[in-house]
Amino acid sequence: MSLEIQNLHVSTDDREILHGVDLSVAKGETHALMGPNGSGKSTLANTIMGNPAYQVTEGRILLNGEDVTEAEPDERARAGLFLAFQYPATIPGVSVANFLRTAVNAGRDEPIKVKDFGALLRENMELLKMDPAFNKRYLNEGFSGGEKKRAEILQLAMLRPQIAVLDETDSGLDIDALRVVSDGVNALRGPDLGTLIITHYTRILRYVRPDFVHIMLDGRIVREGGADLADQLEEQGYDFIREEVSAADAS
Amino acid sequence: MPPSFLEQSRRSALEVYEREPLPTWRRSGFWTTTVRNLRLDELEPRHHDPVASVEELPEVAREALAGDELAGLVVQRGASTVHTTLDPALAEQGVVFCSLERAIEEHPELVARWYMKRLSADEGKFSAAAAAFWTGGAFLHVPAEVRVERPFQVVYVIDEPGTAQYAHTLAVVGQFAECSLREYCLAPDLEGQALHAGAFELYCQTGAQVKLAHVQDWGSGEVYDISTKRVEIGRDAHCGWVPIHLGGHLTKQQLDIVTAEQGSDMRHTGLYFTEGQEHLDLFTTDLHEQGDTTGDTVWKGALTGDSRASYEGLIHIVEGAQNTHTYLQTHSMLLSPKAKADAIPSLIVQTDNVSASHGGTVGEVDEELVFYMMTRGISRPDAVRVLVEGYFEPVVQRLDDPSLEALVRARIAAKLSAAEQQVAAYAAER
Numbered sequence: 036m037s038l039e040i041q042n043l044h045v046s047t048d049d050r051e052i053l054h055g056v057d058l059s060v061a062k063g064e065t066h067a068l069m070g071p072n073g074s075g076k077s078t079l080a081n082t083i084m085g086n087p088a089y090q091v092t093e094g095r096i097l098l099n100g101e102d103v104t105e106a107e108p109d110e111r112a113r114a115g116l117f118l119a120f121q122y123p124a125t126i127p128g129v130s131v132a133n134f135l136r137t138a139v140n141a142g143r144d145e146p147i148k149v150k151d152f153g154a155l156l157r158e159n160m161e162l163l164k165m166d167p168a169f170n171k172r173y174l175n176e177g178f179s180g181g182e183k184k185r186a187e188i189l190q191l192a193m194l195r196p197q198i199a200v201l202d203e204t205d206s207g208l209d210i211d212a213l214r215v216v217s218d219g220v221n222a223l224r225g226p227d228l229g230t231l232i233i234t235h236y237t238r239i240l241r242y243v244r245p246d247f248v249h250i251m252l253d254g255r256i257v258r259e260g261g262a263d264l265a266d267q268l269e270e271q272g273y274d275f276i277r278e279e280v281s282a283a284d285a286s
Numbered sequence: 287m288p289p290s291f292l293e294q295s296r297r298s299a300l301e302v303y304e305r306e307p308l309p310t311w312r313r314s315g316f317w318t319t320t321v322r323n324l325r326l327d328e329l330e331p332r333h334h335d336p337v338a339s340v341e342e343l344p345e346v347a348r349e350a351l352a353g354d355e356l357a358g359l360v361v362q363r364g365a366s367t368v369h370t371t372l373d374p375a376l377a378e379q380g381v382v383f384c385s386l387e388r389a390i391e392e393h394p395e396l397v398a399r400w401y402m403k404r405l406s407a408d409e410g411k412f413s414a415a416a417a418a419f420w421t422g423g424a425f426l427h428v429p430a431e432v433r434v435e436r437p438f439q440v441v442y443v444i445d446e447p448g449t450a451q452y453a454h455t456l457a458v459v460g461q462f463a464e465c466s467l468r469e470y471c472l473a474p475d476l477e478g479q480a481l482h483a484g485a486f487e488l489y490c491q492t493g494a495q496v497k498l499a500h501v502q503d504w505g506s507g508e509v510y511d512i513s514t515k516r517v518e519i520g521r522d523a524h525c526g527w528v529p530i531h532l533g534g535h536l537t538k539q540q541l542d543i544v545t546a547e548q549g550s551d552m553r554h555t556g557l558y559f560t561e562g563q564e565h566l567d568l569f570t571t572d573l574h575e576q577g578d579t580t581g582d583t584v585w586k587g588a589l590t591g592d593s594r595a596s597y598e599g600l601i602h603i604v605e606g607a608q609n610t611h612t613y614l615q616t617h618s619m620l621l622s623p624k625a626k627a628d629a630i631p632s633l634i635v636q637t638d639n640v641s642a643s644h645g646g647t648v649g650e651v652d653e654e655l656v657f658y659m660m661t662r663g664i665s666r667p668d669a670v671r672v673l674v675e676g677y678f679e680p681v682v683q684r685l686d687d688p689s690l691e692a693l694v695r696a697r698i699a700a701k702l703s704a705a706e707q708q709v710a711a712y713a714a715e716r
Contacts, residue, residue, distance in 0.1 A: 084661050087653075112663035124658035128676030137672055138662035173676070190662060 036115060036197040037061040038083070038229065042094035045075075045082045052078040054254045055094065062197055063226040067240055067265060068233045070251035071273045076233045077121060079251070080202040084118040085111050098198070113142050117196035119187035121203040125175040131186060132156060132170040135193050142194065159192040163219045181212035188219045198229045205239035217242030237269040250276055289394045291401065299407035299417035306411035311538060311567060317596050317628055319538050319567040324510050329450035329481050331365035331421060343369060344445040346474045346505070354689050357436040357465075358383040360424040363443045364451060367422040379432050386423025386454055396427060400458050404516045404544065405487050412512040412538075416485045420454040426467060430460035430491070437466040437497075437687065444509060447478025453513075455486045459494040459523075466497035468690065476507025484513035490523040492547075498527045499685055503697065504534040506562065511537045519579075522549035528685050531558035531566060531587075532697050542571040545579035545610075555684040556585040557694070559701050560593035560625070567596050574603045574610045577637075581612030586681050588674055589618065589625035590705040596628040601644060605636040614644040619651065619677060621670075621709045651713065670709055671702045 038060045045053040052075045060066050070076050082089045083096060085108040095104045098114050106114075126134060135156060140146045147155075156170060163185050175183050184204050191199055201220070205213055220243050224230060232243060240248075240262070248265045250258040252273070257280045258264060268276070308326070311319040337343060340351055343361060351359070358372035360383065367385035376383075382393060390397050407417040424440040442453050457467055471482060482504070490496050504511060511534045519525050529541060543552045552572070560566050572581045587595050599614045618627035631644035651670055659669035678698060685691050702709070 086657055107666075108657060108660035109663050109665050109669075112661055118661050120658070120661075124655050126655060126659070126673070126676055128679030129672055134659075134662075134672070137664055137668065138659075141663040141665065141668065194662065 036099055036229065038116070038198045038231075039097040040083070040094070041097065043079070043082065043091065043096065044093035045078055045089050046092050047078065047089050051092070052254050053082070056254070056256055058249060058256065060198055060229045060231050062229045064247065065224060065230045065232065065243065065245045066247045066249065067245035068231055068249045068251060069235070069237070069265065069268060072235060074251045075254040076251055077202055080118055080200050080233055083200055084108055084116065109141070112194075112196070115197035117191055117194060117199040119184075119191055119199065119201045119204050121206065123175050123183050123187055125173075127173055127176055129174055130171050131174050131189075134174045135170075135190065138190065139193055155193065159189055162192060162222055163189055164215050165189065180207035181209065184208060184212065184216055185219070188216055192219065192223055197227065198231070200231045200233065202233045203235065204232070205234055205236060213239060214242065237265050240265045252277060252280060289390060289398065291398045292390060295402060295407070296418050299414045302407050302414035303411060303418050306414060309410050309412070313596075313598070319536070319565065321510060321512070321536070324481065325479060326481070329448055329479065331419070331452070332446055332449045334363045334366045334368050336366070336368045340369065344443050344474070346445065346472045347441050347443045350470055350472055350693065351439070351441070354439070355436050356439045357434050359439045359441070360385060361441040361443065362422040362424070362451070362453065363445065364449050365421045373436075376434060380429040381432060381434065382425060382427040383438055384425060386425045386456060387421065389425035393427070397425065397456065400456060400487070400489055403487070403489065404518050405485055405514060409514060409540075412483045413485065413514055416452050416454060416483045416513075419452040420485070421452065423454040423456070425455075426457040428459045428463040428465045431462050432460070433464040434466070437468050440467070440469040442469070442471045442482065442484070444473040444476070444480045444482060444504070447476045447480055447507065449480045451480070451482045453482060453484040455484075457488040459488070459490050459496050461491045462493040463491075464495040466687065468499045468501065471500070471502045471504065471511065473504045473507060473509050475505040476509065479508040479510070482509065482511045482513065484511070484515075486513065486515035488517045488525070490517070490519045490525050492521040492523060494520065494523040496523075496525045497686060498525060499687065499690060500529040501532065501690070501694070502530065502534055502537070503532040506533070508535045510535060511539065514540045516542045516544070517552070518544045518546050519550035519552055521547035524551045526553040526684065526686070527555070528681070529556045530694055531556070531568075532694075532701070533561070534564060534566070536565045538567045540569050542573060543581070544573045544575055545581060546575045548576050548578045550576075551580045552582070553684070554581070554583040555681050557678055557681045558585075558587040558595055559698055560587070560589045560591075560595050561701060561705060562591045562593060564591075564593040566594070568598070570597075570599045572599070572601045572612055572614060574607045574612065577606065577608040577610055579607065579610050583612075583614040584681065585616040586678060587618045587627065588621055588677070589627055590621045590701070590708055592622070592624045594626045596630070598630040598632070599644070600632050600634065601642050602634045603637055603640050603642060608637050608639045610640040610642070612642050616646045618648045619674065620648065621651065621674070621705060621712065623712050623715065650716070653713070653716070656713070666713065667706045667710055670713070671699065674702055675699065
C-alpha cells in the first residue's frame with residue numbers, strides 16, 4: 036500500500052497553489068511535511084482527500100498504483116486514506132458514537148454488531164485517555180481545540196486506514212494535549228499504517244519521530260531528508276531554507 | 287339532550303360558518319394559502335362502529351401505537367369515537383379521559399367551565415365549522431396533585447377519502463398535577479380528498495407540569511388540515527409542547543401559547559418535513575399576558591420536492607407584562623431547488639424591562655460538512671441523511687418520550703430515503 040503523488044498542480048479560485056509536487060508515502064513509513072504558513076501544505080492535504088474546492092490541473096494521485104485523482108472523497112476513504120483535519124467540522128445533532136458507527140459501517144458490508152462497536156470504541160477512547168461521556172456529545176460542538184484534535188485521532192483509530200494525513204494536528208494544543216495526541220499516533224504507528232504529518236512547527240516531531248522530512252515552500256517541495264532535517268530547521272528556521280532556495284534559483 | 291352551553295355555542299358557530307366565505311390567507315405579497323381546490327360539498331362525516339381492541343383499528347393507527355404503554359387512549363375514526371381506554375387506577379384517582387361527547391354527558395359542569403375558554407368560533411369559517419359540527423372529540427381532566435407518567439393518547443384517523451372530520455380536544459390539568467398528552471392525526475395514503483378541521487385547547491393550572499406532543503402525518507393523499515391549537519399556562523406552571531408535522535396536502539394551523547400568569551413557563555419546539563406538492567402554513571403566537579413569564583420557541587423544518595412551507599412566529603408581550611424573558615428562532619433547510627420556505631419571526635412588545643429576541647434562517651445542506659463526512663468513507667446520500675437527522679435531533683429529543691422519538695426518527699429517515707435521488711441531484715447542481 037502506498038500513496039504516490041506525481042507532479043501535482045492544484046488551483047483554487049483560479050489561482051495555482053501547488054506547482055508540481057512529488058511525494059510518496061508507503062505503509063509503515065512516517066513522513067513529515069513541513070513548511071511555513073501559506074506554503075500549500077493544507078492544499079495538498081485537501082487535494083489528497085478530494086476536496087471539491089481544489090482543482091487538480093496537472094499530475095495525479097495514485098493509491099496502490101490506482102489513479103484516484105478524480106475519485107470521490109468517500110471512495111478514497113474506503114480505499115484506505117484518512118485525513119485528520121486542521122479545522123474539523125462541527126456536526127450538530129450527531130453524537131460522536133453515532134458518527135463513528137456510521138463511518139465504521141460505511142467501510143463494511145455488514146453493519147458492525149452493537150456490542151462489538153461498543154468494545155472497539157471503549158478500547159480506542161482509553162488509548163486516547165478520553166472520558167467515556169465524550170461519545171454522547173455532538174461531534175465537535177463546543178469542543179475545545181484539544182478535544183477536536185483528539186476526536187480526529189479517535190476517528191483514525193476507529194477507521195484503521197492504511198495511509199493517514201495529519202494536517203496541523205499539533206496546532207493549538209498545549210503540551211499535555213500534544214503528548215496525548217502524539218501517544219495516540221505512536222500507538223497506531225506500525226507496519227500497517229503510513230503517516231504524513233503536516234506541520235508548521237517541529238515540536239510534534241519530538242514525540243513522533245519521522246523517517247522522512249519534506250519541506251514545502253511556495254507550493255513546491257524544496258528539500259528532503261531524514262529526521263535531522265527537522266532538527267536543522269528547528270535551529271535555523273525557514274529563512275535559512277528560503278535563502279538557500281533563492282540562491283540556487285539565481286545561479 | 288345536550289346542555290344549553292353546547293347548544294348555544296354550536297348555534298352561534300353555525301351562524302358564523304354560514305356567513306363566512308371560504309377564506310384565503312394572504313401575506314406579504316407572494317405567499318397565499320387557498321382552499322379553492324377543496325370540494326367541501328363532496329365531503330361528509332363518516333361514522334364507524336366501535337372496536338374492542340387496538341388490533342381492530344385501521345392499520346395506520348395500529349402501527350403508530352405499536353408497543354406503547356399508555357395511561358389511556360381515545361381513538362376517533364372519521365366522525366366516531368371507536369375506541370377508548372383508561373387505566374382504572376387513574377379513574378379511581380379522579381382522572382377523566384374519554385370522548386368529549388361522553389364527558390359532556392357525564393361531567394357537564396366540568397366541561398362547561400373550560401369549553402372554548404380560549405377558542406372562538408369567530409376566528410374564521412373552519413374554526414366555526416369545528417365548533418358547530420364536531421363529533422366524538424377528546425376530553426382529559428387530571429385532578430390537582432395527580433401525577434401520571436405514561437402518556438394519554440388521542441388519535442384522529444381518517445381512512446376514507448371523502449371524509450370531513452371535525453375534531454375537538456379539551457384538556458385540563460389541575461393544580462400541581464403532572465402528565466403527558468399526545469395527539470396524533472393520521473391517514474394512510476388516500477386516493478382523494480378529506481378534511482380535518484380541528485380545535486385543541488389545553489389549560490395548565492397553577493403549578494402543573496405538562497408534556498404535550500402533536501404528530502401530524504396525513505400521508506400522501508389530498509388531506510386538508512385547518513386547525514387551531516391553543517395552550518394556556520397558569521401560575522408557575524410549565525408546558526413543553528412539541529408539534530411535529532410529517533405530512534399533509536395542505537395544512538393551515540394556528541398554534542398559540544399563552545403564558546397567562548406570573549411564573550408560567552413554556553417551551554415550544556416544532557418540526558416539519560414537507561415533500562411532493564405539500565403546502566404548510568403555520569402561524570404561532572407566544573403571548574405573554576403577565577410579567578415574570580418565560581418562553582422559548584424553536585422551529586425547524588426541511589423541505590423536498592415542490593413543497594412549500596411558511597412559518598410565521600409572533601412574540602407578543604402585552605402592557606404590564608414586565609420581566610418577561612422569551613426568544614424565538616426558526617430554521618428551514620431546503621433539500622430541493624423547487625421547494626420554497628419562508629420564515630418570519632416578529633415581535634410586539636408593549637411594555638419595558640423585558641428580554642425578547644428572535645431570529646430566522648433558511649439554508650441548505652452545508653457542503654463542507656458533507657465533504658468532512660465523505661472523508662470518513664460515508665457516501666453522499668448517507669452524509670446528507672445523517673446531517674438532516676442531526677439537524678432535527680435536538681427537537682426530537684425535546685419530546686422526552688423514547689417511543690415517540692423512535693417513531694419520529696423512523697418517519698424522517700423514511701422520508702429522506704424516499705427523496706434521496708432528488709437531494710443528490712440538487713447537490714450536484716449547486
